[in-house]
Amino acid sequence: MAHGADAKPVDALNQAEAKAELARLAEEISAHDVLYHQRDAPRVADGEYDRARRRNAAIESRFPALVRADSPSARIGAAPASGFAKVRHSVPMLSLDNAFNAEDVMEFVDRLRRFLNLGAEATVEAMAEAKIDGVSISLRYEAGRFTMGATRGDGTTGENVTANLKTLDDIPEGLGGTGWPQVLEVRGEVYMRKSEFLALNTRQLEVGAKPFANPRNAAAGSLRQLDAAITASRPLAFFAYGWGEISAPLGETLAAARDRLRSWGFTLTDSELCAGAEQMIAYHGRLESRRAGLDYDIDGVVYKVNRLDWVERLGFVSRSPRWAIAHKFAAERAETVIEKIDIQVGRTGTLTPVAHLTPVTVGGVVVSRATLHNQDEIKRKDIRVGDHVVIQRAGDVIPQVLEVIQAARPKDSRPFEFPDHCPICASLAVREEGEVATRCTGGWICPAQAVQRLKHFVSRNAFDIDGLGGKHIEAFWRDELIASPADIFCLHERKGEILERGGWGDKSVENLIAAIEARRSIPLDRFIYALGIHQVGEATAKLLARIYHTLDHWRNSMDMARDRESEAYAELTAIDGIGPSMADDILGFFAEPHNREILDRLSQALTIEEASTPASLQTPLSGKTVVFTGTLISMGRMEAKARAEALGAKVASSVSARTDFLVAGEKAGSKAKKAAELGVTVLSEDEWRELAGL
Ligand code: IVH
Numbered sequence: 001m002a003h004g005a006d007a008k009p010v011d012a013l014n015q016a017e018a019k020a021e022l023a024r025l026a027e028e029i030s031a032h033d034v035l036y037h038q039r040d041a042p043r044v045a046d047g048e049y050d051r052a053r054r055r056n057a058a059i060e061s062r063f064p065a066l067v068r069a070d071s072p073s074a075r076i077g078a079a080p081a082s083g084f085a086k087v088r089h090s091v092p093m094l095s096l097d098n099a100f101n102a103e104d105v106m107e108f109v110d111r112l113r114r115f116l117n118l119g120a121e122a123t124v125e126a127m128a129e130a131k132i133d134g135v136s137i138s139l140r141y142e143a144g145r146f147t148m149g150a151t152r153g154d155g156t157t158g159e160n161v162t163a164n165l166k167t168l169d170d171i172p173e174g175l176g177g178t179g180w181p182q183v184l185e186v187r188g189e190v191y192m193r194k195s196e197f198l199a200l201n202t203r204q205l206e207v208g209a210k211p212f213a214n215p216r217n218a219a220a221g222s223l224r225q226l227d228a229a230i231t232a233s234r235p236l237a238f239f240a241y242g243w244g245e246i247s248a249p250l251g252e253t254l255a256a257a258r259d260r261l262r263s264w265g266f267t268l269t270d271s272e273l274c275a276g277a278e279q280m281i282a283y284h285g286r287l288e289s290r291r292a293g294l295d296y297d298i299d300g301v302v303y304k305v306n307r308l309d310w311v312e313r314l315g316f317v318s319r320s321p322r323w324a325i326a327h328k329f330a331a332e333r334a335e336t337v338i339e340k341i342d343i344q345v346g347r348t349g350t351l352t353p354v355a356h357l358t359p360v361t362v363g364g365v366v367v368s369r370a371t372l373h374n375q376d377e378i379k380r381k382d383i384r385v386g387d388h389v390v391i392q393r394a395g396d397v398i399p400q401v402l403e404v405i406q407a408a409r410p411k412d413s414r415p416f417e418f419p420d421h422c423p424i425c426a427s428l429a430v431r432e433e434g435e436v437a438t439r440c441t442g443g444w445i446c447p448a449q450a451v452q453r454l455k456h457f458v459s460r461n462a463f464d465i466d467g468l469g470g471k472h473i474e475a476f477w478r479d480e481l482i483a484s485p486a487d488i489f490c491l492h493e494r495k496g497e498i499l500e501r502g503g504w505g506d507k508s509v510e511n512l513i514a515a516i517e518a519r520r521s522i523p524l525d526r527f528i529y530a531l532g533i534h535q536v537g538e539a540t541a542k543l544l545a546r547i548y549h550t551l552d553h554w555r556n557s558m559d560m561a562r563d564r565e566s567e568a569y570a571e572l573t574a575i576d577g578i579g580p581s582m583a584d585d586i587l588g589f590f591a592e593p594h595n596r597e598i599l600d601r602l603s604q605a606l607t608i609e610e611a612s613t614p615a616s617l618q619t620p621l622s623g624k625t626v627v628f629t630g631t632l633i634s635m636g637r638m639e640a641k642a643r644a645e646a647l648g649a650k651v652a653s654s655v656s657a658r659t660d661f662l663v664a665g666e667k668a669g670s671k672a673k674k675a676a677e678l679g680v681t682v683l684s685e686d687e688w689r690e691l692a693g694l
Contacts, residue, residue: 010058018063022071025056029072030210048503070208083226084159087150091244093136093187094155094319096302096326102281108303108325109277114636115322116310123275125306127254128283130270131326132239133297134191135220139165140245141184144175151223154460155319164223165190167232170239172265180264185244188266192219193295196235213365215297240266241302254306273306284327291329300328315642318539331392333402334367336360338387341372341416343423345448347456348534349439351419351429353378355389355401362393370399374436375418384413424448444484444594451477453532457485461538462530463522466515467508475501485530486601488516521607524551531595534585543577544586545611547650551603558590567656574652576641620691622648624660627675630668632685634694643692655680663688 136152149165150158201211212218222234250257314322353372388408427442525545548554560568662675
């Protein structure tokens with residue numbers, strides 16, 4: 001957007017210029033509204049967008065006769081969500097694991113049984129609830145009064161949208177009934193009824209505004225209004241399904257807790273208490289057949305363990321609870337034609353074939369691309385350019401090609417030839433034995449990989465640099481302002497060059513430099529994750545940080561581990577969760593000179609914080625290495641591992657001289673023998689429970 005310092009002041013515009021400028025602004029703002037509200041993919045910073053709207057309003061107030069019928073200021077609900085205060089959730093708002101079929105659900109119930117160490121015949125009661133396709137919200141009540149409401153955001157920090165939420169009839173200002181805890185955070189979903197959504201879109205069209213793509217986007221857009229009066233004019237509703245922080249328990253079961261929430265004035269999701277997987281799956285089937293007739297969008301069923309003491313024991317794995325799972329509905333399908341097959345190159349060099357399709361509507365969304373995954377997938381389904389295909393789309397997942405309609409295949413079609421060179425940098429593309437992916441060997445010299453790696457480096461869960469989005473990375477890379485991660489930390493030396501670029505002003509450059517400076521110190525786990533090593537996600541990065549503590553120690557250990565006979569290699573692969581293939585990727589990363597140079601430069605430019613067990617977490621198990629063997633009676637292996645890790649221990653899969661404790665259950669075999677030989681302390685199950693404070 002070009003209305004920064006270089007745009008002509010409003011006072012200096014003549015009538016013709018003002019008219020042209022209003023036309024330009026109307027088009028520009030509307031384009032950004034679409035990106036923002038309908039695709040949730042804004043291309044400009046909120047501040048810039050606000051400036052455009054303010055300029056539009058200022059010109060209109062000077063030239064009232066020129067106000068256009070499609071003026072952005074006349075349109076309801078176009079202001080973006082800037083200026084909302086950030087809120088840190090006292091209990092994080094997590095996401096759910098997915099189940100896609102009956103087997104996944106049975107496996108979920110089996111997993112619960114194993115974790116809780118219940119017999120194979122034990123019944124696990126679960127609440128099956130409609131999964132609402134809306135916007136996740138947390139509502140805080142103190143002494144029965146609604147004090148604050150926030151969006152989910154990244155799960156840890158959301159936006160304060162209290163004023164807007166107060167306009168919803170379903171959200172009580174004061175709790176009804178009796179017996180509510182002093183602090184109560186109600187979690188649920190803000191949504192828009194399908195009937196209301198259609199009526200709203202009709203109104204949008206009448207005033208010349210863009211319609212919303214679906215009820216969820218309409219709900220999200222309506223909630224993120226700076227002017228609560230606009231939210232009030234939108235028909236939003238709320239379903240409660242759970243809670244965050246509470247100062248007193250809500251009951252012994254989820255069923256009881258739901259009854260209490262209802263008695264305090266909340267509307268709860270459609271639900272049914274089920275005894276076991278069969279009943280859960282049956283509810284899923286019944287709800288799916290009612291789906292089209294419901295006046296709100298749902299995208300599946302959530303199953304939740306009913307006993308809250310079990311919920312407590314089950315806890316969480318990284319970002320999702322062990323005690324719940326989302327069982328999605330079958331994806332929607334449509335028929336279309338493959339116009340062309342493109343190859344995309346990802347961050348780790350993987351060549352992904354993408355089908356360009358004749359656009360087709362699937363479940364209310366226009367689809368024009370589908371992933372073809374890899375070479376084998378194309379071969380297996382014999383997918384060719386020109387083919388008529390059935391595609392399917394499930395939730396936010398990228399659409400997939402299900403099958404080729406053979407009868408409609410053009411006579412002259414030929415099998416697709418998968419490239420053996422990278423289409424971006426022309427480096428050799430290779431497929432390692434046993435792998436499905438073909439990968440470009442260009443590394444940092446491949447523009448596609450370099451840009452994706454840089455984007456990953458600054459992404460939210462890595463360096464999280466405010467104001468340095470994907471588009472900036474692409475532009476800076478193209479213009480050679482950054483070629484490697486460490487260059488980001490030298491951008492302050494190139495302020496002048498950034499200022500010369502369109503769209504940057506003194507203030508925005510200063511903000512960018514400040515945001516970069518704020519990340520000059522970073523925890524080791526985030527740093528490891530930011531490196532973008534193949535297979536090393538957030539959970540593995542945390543594990544590595546906890547085990548190696550400092551970058552230097554990790555790096556030295558990895559250098560030594562290149563010798564597969566070394567103790568360092570044995571230590572790396574003994575970490576529970578790191579197998580030989582991941583170890584190969586990690587060691588491969590350190591073997592590449594370019595990566596070593598990146599590490600050298602980054603460790604000079606940054607302070608990488610040492611990972612340590614927090615003082616509040618000093619337990620008899622802090623920093624100890626524990627190995628479990630044999631069968632435990634009181635808990636499953638997974639629960640034992642989770643407990644040990646929660647108390648600061650590392651859990652290894654094999655016994656070595658570095659093992660502190662071997663917990664030996666029934667039928668402990670060779671590991672117990674080896675522990676005895678090495679003089680490692682062997683604990684019985686009771687001794688382990690005592691040490692863990694159970
Ligand atoms: S329970 C720890 N129950 O689905 C997370 N979530 O995919 C517990 N959602 O972010 C979530 N209906 O916004 C739960 N009946 C329901 C739900 C539901 C919709 C959303 C929720 C969550 C997302 C997870």
